[in-house]
Amino acid sequence: MTTSTATTLALWEALAGASPVLAGAALLHARGDAPSLAAACDLPLAAAAAAAVGQLRQRCGDHLDTVAACPSCSARLEVALPLRDLDEHTRAWPATRTVGTRTVRSPTTRDLAAALTTDDPASTLRASCAALDDAATEQERQAVLTAAEDLCGAADLSVRVTCPECGHTPRVDVDPVALLTDQLATESAAVLQDVAELAAAYGWREAEILDLSPARRAAYLSLARGRR
Ligand SMILES: [Zn+2]
Structure with missing residues (x-):
C-alpha cells in the first residue's frame, strides 16, 4: 500500500465515524498527534484546524474551489479558498497568550463539547480559556476575555468574497475539518x-490490491476493463 493511500483511508475512516464536534480531535488522533481520542480532545481546536488545512493543501494545492450562498441575495458564490494563506495563518497561531500574570490558553475540543451543552456556548468557551479569580480588576478581566476571544477565533476561519449579483462582500465561514x-x-x-x-x-484480496503501486493498479484496471 502506498503511504498516501494508507493515510487517505485511515483519515477517512477516522473522520467518517466521528461526530462533527469530535471530528477535529479524531483527525489529530488519526495523524498520531495524540495517543488516544481522549488525549486529542485536550489539544487546541486551532491545532485541528491547522492539521486539516495542511492536509487539504497537500491534496488540493494552494487553492480549493468551493461554493457558498450569498447571505444578502442567496446567489451561488464560487469561492476559491486560499489554502496557502490559511495554512500559514493557522500554523502561526499561538496556543497561549500571556495577559499580565495570567496565562490564557486556546479552547480545546473538550471545552467546546462542554460549552455546547450550556445556554451560552460562546461565553462558556471564552471562560474556559482562563481562570478569573475575584482579585481580578475589571480592566484585567476585560483584557483576559479579549485574549480568550482572540484565541477562540483561531479555529473560526473565514474568507471575504464579492457577490457578482448584488455586489456585497460577505465573509464566508470555512470549516477545514468538514472540507x-x-x-x-x-x-x-x-x-x-x-x-x-x-x-x-x-x-484478489483488498490488502493485495492496496499493495500494488498506483501505476500497476491502473494497468490492471485497464486490462480488466478491456476484456469485458
Ligand atoms: Zn449577493
Missing part, C-alpha cells in the same frame, strides 16, 4: 471503486 472530510470521502470512494473492480475481475 477535509468531504475531500477524503471523494478520494476514498475512488480507491474503493478500484479495489471492488479488481477484486471482481481477478479475485
